[in-house]
Amino acid sequence: MSPPDSWGRFPRVEQQARPLVWRSDALPSGERSLLPHGLGRSYGDSCLNAGGTLLLTSGLDRLIDFDPTTGVVRCEAGVSLDTLLRLCAPRGWFLPVTPGTKFVTVGGAIANDVHGKNHHRSGTFGRHVRRFELLRSDGSRRMCSAEENPDWFGATVGGLGLTGLVTWAEVQLVPIRNPFVVQETVPFENLDGFFRVSRESEADHEFTVAWVDCLARGRKLGRGLFYRGNFAPSQFERLPLVKSHLSHGSGLAVPMDLPAFCLNRLSVAAFNLLYYHRQRGRPSRHLVHYDPFFYPLDAVHGWNRIYGSRGFLQFQCVVPHATARDAVKEVLERSARGGLPSFLSVLKTFGDLPSPGWMSFPRPGITLAMDFANRGEKTWRLVEDLDRVTREAGGAVYPAKDARMSPESFAAYFPQRERFASYLDPAFSSSFWRRVNPVSLPLPSLEGRGDGAVPPASLLALR
Amino acid sequence: MKKVIVLGATSAIAQATVRLLAARGASLYLVGRNAENLEAVARDASTRGAPKVEFRALDLNDCEAHASLVERAWQALGGLDGVVLAHGVLGDQDESQRSWAAAELVLRTNFLSAASLLTELANRFEAQKAGTLVVISSVAGDRGRQSNYVYGASKGALSVFLQGLRNRLAKSGVAVVTVKPGFVDTPMTAHVPKNKLFASPEQVARGLLKAADARKNEVYVPGFWALIMLIIRSIPEPVFKRLKL
Ligand SMILES: Cc1cc2nc3c(=O)[nH]c(=O)nc-3n(C[C@H](O)[C@H](O)[C@H](O)COP(=O)(O)OP(=O)(O)OC[C@H]3O[C@@H](n4cnc5c(N)ncnc54)[C@H](O)[C@@H]3O)c2cc1C
Numbered sequence: 091m092s093p094p095d096s097w098g099r100f101p102r103v104e105q106q107a108r109p110l111v112w113r114s115d116a117l118p119s120g121e122r123s124l125l126p127h128g129l130g131r132s133y134g135d136s137c138l139n140a141g142g143t144l145l146l147t148s149g150l151d152r153l154i155d156f157d158p159t160t161g162v163v164r165c166e167a168g169v170s171l172d173t174l175l176r177l178c179a180p181r182g183w184f185l186p187v188t189p190g191t192k193f194v195t196v197g198g199a200i201a202n203d204v205h206g207k208n209h210h211r212s213g214t215f216g217r218h219v220r221r222f223e224l225l226r227s228d229g230s231r232r233m234c235s236a237e238e239n240p241d242w243f244g245a246t247v248g249g250l251g252l253t254g255l256v257t258w259a260e261v262q263l264v265p266i267r268n269p270f271v272v273q274e275t276v277p278f279e280n281l282d283g284f285f286r287v288s289r290e291s292e293a294d295h296e297f298t299v300a301w302v303d304c305l306a307r308g309r310k311l312g313r314g315l316f317y318r319g320n321f322a323p324s325q326f327e328r329l330p331l332v333k334s335h336l337s338h339g340s341g342l343a344v345p346m347d348l349p350a351f352c353l354n355r356l357s358v359a360a361f362n363l364l365y366y367h368r369q370r371g372r373p374s375r376h377l378v379h380y381d382p383f384f385y386p387l388d389a390v391h392g393w394n395r396i397y398g399s400r401g402f403l404q405f406q407c408v409v410p411h412a413t414a415r416d417a418v419k420e421v422l423e424r425s426a427r428g429g430l431p432s433f434l435s436v437l438k439t440f441g442d443l444p445s446p447g448w449m450s451f452p453r454p455g456i457t458l459a460m461d462f463a464n465r466g467e468k469t470w471r472l473v474e475d476l477d478r479v480t481r482e483a484g485g486a487v488y489p490a491k492d493a494r495m496s497p498e499s500f501a502a503y504f505p506q507r508e509r510f511a512s513y514l515d516p517a518f519s520s521s522f523w524r525r526v527n528p529v530s531l532p533l534p535s536l537e538g539r540g541d542g543a544v545p546p547a548s549l550l551a552l553r
Numbered sequence: 554m555k556k557v558i559v560l561g562a563t564s565a566i567a568q569a570t571v572r573l574l575a576a577r578g579a580s581l582y583l584v585g586r587n588a589e590n591l592e593a594v595a596r597d598a599s600t601r602g603a604p605k606v607e608f609r610a611l612d613l614n615d616c617e618a619h620a621s622l623v624e625r626a627w628q629a630l631g632g633l634d635g636v637v638l639a640h641g642v643l644g645d646q647d648e649s650q651r652s653w654a655a656a657e658l659v660l661r662t663n664f665l666s667a668a669s670l671l672t673e674l675a676n677r678f679e680a681q682k683a684g685t686l687v688v689i690s691s692v693a694g695d696r697g698r699q700s701n702y703v704y705g706a707s708k709g710a711l712s713v714f715l716q717g718l719r720n721r722l723a724k725s726g727v728a729v730v731t732v733k734p735g736f737v738d739t740p741m742t743a744h745v746p747k748n749k750l751f752a753s754p755e756q757v758a759r760g761l762l763k764a765a766d767a768r769k770n771e772v773y774v775p776g777f778w779a780l781i782m783l784i785i786r787s788i789p790e791p792v793f794k795r796l797k798l
Contacts, residue, residue, distance in 0.1 A: 109743060112589075114589045114590065141684070151739075152593050152596065153596070153600035153601060154593075154596050155596065155600060166593075538765070
């Protein structure tokens with residue numbers, strides 16, 4: 091079995107993989123540290139364990155129970171959101187919260203306490219998890235919920251897979267009347283425009299998110315398209331139906347790593363320009379099936395390979411409302427100036443619904459996510475700069491999208507980390523965890539990074 | 554197949570088949586050794602749409618118990634019209650060479666217990682003049698090789714048994730489908746390094762049901778194994794015995 095990569099395909103590390111088959115089985119024991127691994131949709135090293143063992147949960151993919159009257163579903167932790175949707179959508183239920191890909195497991199969604207386009211309404215995934223079983227390396231099994239073992243619940247939701255293995259979980263779904271979403275697309279001319287449309291949209295729209303043209307500068311800085319939507323009612327007005335050319339199962343796939351020249355400043359610029367102007371400056375209203383609405387990227391399998399064999403870095407931060415305008419502006423300016431611009435940049439407002447997870451990333455404010463092809467030192471410096479801007483603005487960076495934040499940043503972003511640390515499973519660890527807690531182990535600069543992609547020494551000194 | 558008994562229901566191929574059958578609305582009677590794991594498979598199947606799922610934990614090597622097992626399944630589902638026989642062990646060739654006990658266990662599990670169960674089930678299907686028996690054999694049964702001839706012999710014997718059964722049951726309208734998978738990526742082969750010849754259990758399950766629907770006689774899944782085995786079978790014995798296979 092070839093050891094899995096993370097979605098950003100950076101770093102590449104040496105590790106063992108052990109498939110799990112039955113939720114009643116004991117965890118393997120041995121000297122190597124363990125880390126659960128779902129579908130590897132985390133970008134950096136939080137789903138990797140250099141020198142250790144990954145517990146592959148893809149075999150824990152059984153459904154346990156689904157009650158179509160209450161919308162409560164119970165399943166093993168390796169069940170994908172895709173499987174849940176196939177089960178529940180035809181019966182009038184939907185995921186309470188979903189990330190931008192349905193190819194993540196329930197265990198992975200809990201461990202990163204994922205958020206979706208409805209964070210302002212529904213908070214994180216963890217808020218909708220009723221309970222789960224946590225299996226520890228000492229063989230103990232704990233039922234965790236708001237009532238039973240609430241501290242283990244709080245540590246494990248957003249707990250990065252480090253508190254033990256979630257074997258199964260119970261999730262409360264939400265009712266829908268049909269599988270279509272009424273989607274509105276509203277262009278905005280700059281960052282102030284984004285804030286305005288976002289404010290106007292939140293009260294009446296369940297789902298909101300914005301795509302930003304990250305090449306626009308000056309007065310147009312932060313221009314983009316705002317998407318907002320609600321599930322359609324059972325009887326709805328006639329609207330133009332958007333047929334997705336790329337639906338799931340179309341079989342479109344990126345067959346191999348694309349050479350670096352396919353993705354350059356010009357092609358990114360052309361893409362962004364075309365994308366923005368497709369809208370011709372006018373708002374529009376459409377009916378869209380949930381699949382292309384929530385998962386546009388899933389239509390192209392293996393799209394992460396367009397970044398070539400050196401992989402890419404994602405950067406996702408959240409900054410509090412008070413500092414948001416200046417911080418987002420600065421991040422956009424710096425990324426437009428420095429190196430290769432981001433292909434897809436996404437802005438969204440997080441609401442103030444708290445998560446039960448101590449280490450959960452979402453918090454009230456504005457979140458911005460960007461992709462950067464890994465071009466070595468230049469990219470690393472840029473992302474380190476963006477990290478510093480985030481830190482100074484009192485924000486946080488998302489571990490699920492990170493391959494490089496410093497221990498100091500991590501400490502600043504996650505004030506509950508010490509309380510969390512006492513709930514770690516002693517046999518569990520990850521490349522991410524060792525990187526952001528370098529006291530316990532050496533820095534990961536020796537952990538088999540692919541050539542040409544080694545973080546420069548100057549950067550390590552920055553930490 | 555609407556009322557199906559699945560023997561060895563916790564094996565990876567059987568589980569994948571159970572899911573497809575459940576989604577088609579088939580009722581299922583699942584048999585395997587571990588009750589807790591069987592229950593997990595049963596709950597998965599009923600959540601995916603099987604109208605009725607029952608299970609029974611049993612060591613299928615206990616041939617004495619077969620008649621009552623089949624009777625119970627028959628009662629539970631109100632008759633049967635399908636069988637998926639998927640239990641089996643890979644064994645360890647080296648150990649089977651050293652110890653007859655090890656070899657016997659492979660032969661007993663893969664051939665004797667299967668023949669006993671099929672006898673019981675075939676008689677009932679012959680009497681009702683309907684039904685489909687789907688049995689997982691292996692490409693390894695097509696030719697004995699030094700690296701796994703005990704396993705190969707158990708599966709070869711099973712394939713020949715099925716040929717005879719098919720010949721006998723043809724006039725009763727009962728289909729006997731021999732499924733010959735090649736390498737499958739399952740816990741049974743977890744220790745083997747994987748290459749392009751390995752198929753997923755889901756792939757095998759789809760091929761299996763397609764063959765059952767079409768009432769095929771013998772199928773290789775994936776299909777390319779038909780060609781590989783044609784070549785392997787046609788190597789003359791004087792040459793074959795010198796090969797390191
Ligand atoms: C295209 C795309 C869009 C995305 N959009 C969003 C988004 O909108 N919002 C968002 O929040 N995230 C988003 N993500 C990130 C993704 O949702 C998270 O990284 C998610 O956690 C990945 O789940 P996974 O099953 O692939 O787990 P992995 O990436 O394999 O693992 C993630 C973490 O979960 C742990 N884990 C996995 N299974 C278990 C278990 N059974 N028990 C305990 N711990 C476990 C692992 O140890 C690891 O720490 C996106 C990712 C992609 C590729």
